[in-house]
Amino acid sequence: MYLRTYQSADCPTLAALFQDTVHTVNARDYSQEALNAWADGQVDLEAWDRSFLRHYSLVAIGNGAIVGFGDMDKSGYLDRLYVHKDRQGEGIGTALCDRLEASVPGEITTHASITARPFFERRGYRVVKEQQVERHGVLLTNFVMVLSRRP
Numbered sequence: 001m002y003l004r005t006y007q008s009a010d011c012p013t014l015a016a017l018f019q020d021t022v023h024t025v026n027a028r029d030y031s032q033e034a035l036n037a038w039a040d041g042q043v044d045l046e047a048w049d050r051s052f053l054r055h056y057s058l059v060a061i062g063n064g065a066i067v068g069f070g071d072m073d074k075s076g077y078l079d080r081l082y083v084h085k086d087r088q089g090e091g092i093g094t095a096l097c098d099r100l101e102a103s104v105p106g107e108i109t110t111h112a113s114i115t116a117r118p119f120f121e122r123r124g125y126r127v128v129k130e131q132q133v134e135r136h137g138v139l140l141t142n143f144v145m146v147l148s149r150r151p
Helices: 008-028 032-038 045-054 092-102 117-122
Strands: 002-005 056-062 065-072 077-083 108-113 126-135 138-147
Touching: 002 092, 008 032, 008 045, 008 065, 008 077, 032 138, 056 092, 065 092, 077 092, 108 117, 108 126, 117 126, 117 138
Parallel strands: 077 108
Antiparallel strands: 002 056, 056 065, 065 077, 108 138, 126 138
16 A cells, blocks of 8 residues: 555545445444435535645555545645545554644644544544534534644
């Protein structure tokens, strides 16, 4: 497995990986209604591409295929971090996070799902607050988490 920077041609694959991962990995922590609201199969690929290009965005490649991705903005906001449903627990998320976190000085913030919270806690993030985020009229629980570091 290796990491490389995002390319616009990756966007459709990342959207599919996101959809599939949410509906399988996150299914143990969220209702079907919540999963459908979170990942409704209607990713705006142009908006995602613009966002990935503005952020420091990485994709993980394993056996010639994309197996994960993540992105962070210049302020230290870790926006997206997803690993293929069949590649969970292999260190892909850790490798992506290590590189993303190293790209910015100071504090890092993310909005972690119920499913991702333990992963981030193991990395030293702490929960600042639990919140309800509305997607398509459905409330989803997530956590604002912060990793405090010295600059």
